[in-house]
Amino acid sequence: MNCCNANGNCTQGRDCPIRKQRAKETNDAYINQNNGLEPDLLDDIAASIKGLIAVIVVVVTITLLAFGIWGK
Numbered sequence: 001m002n003c004c005n006a007n008g009n010c011t012q013g014r015d016c017p018i019r020k021q022r023a024k025e026t027n028d029a030y031i032n033q034n035n036g037l038e039p040d041l042l043d044d045i046a047a048s049i050k051g052l053i054a055v056i057v058v059v060v061t062i063t064l065l066a067f068g069i070w071g072k
């Protein structure tokens with residue numbers, strides 16, 4: 001199986017099993033990266049919405065407090 005020498009040259013050329021395995025892993029990593037993109041994006045959106053809701057809650061609370069203090 002160890003057809004490659006220390007310099008990264010292979011006695012089997014393009015048929016090198018290690019080379020094919022590396023190509024497959026690179027391809028799998030690329031696919032996984034693409035699959036991971038969507039959940040990350042959804043997490044970002046969810047975090048943005050939570051931040052927006054927090055801001056709205058604070059603004060509404062301050063508005064209600066203001067009405068409670070100066071509305072009487």
Ligand SMILES: [Zn+2]
Pocket residue numbers: 002003004009010011012016017018019
């Ligand atoms: Zn090889």
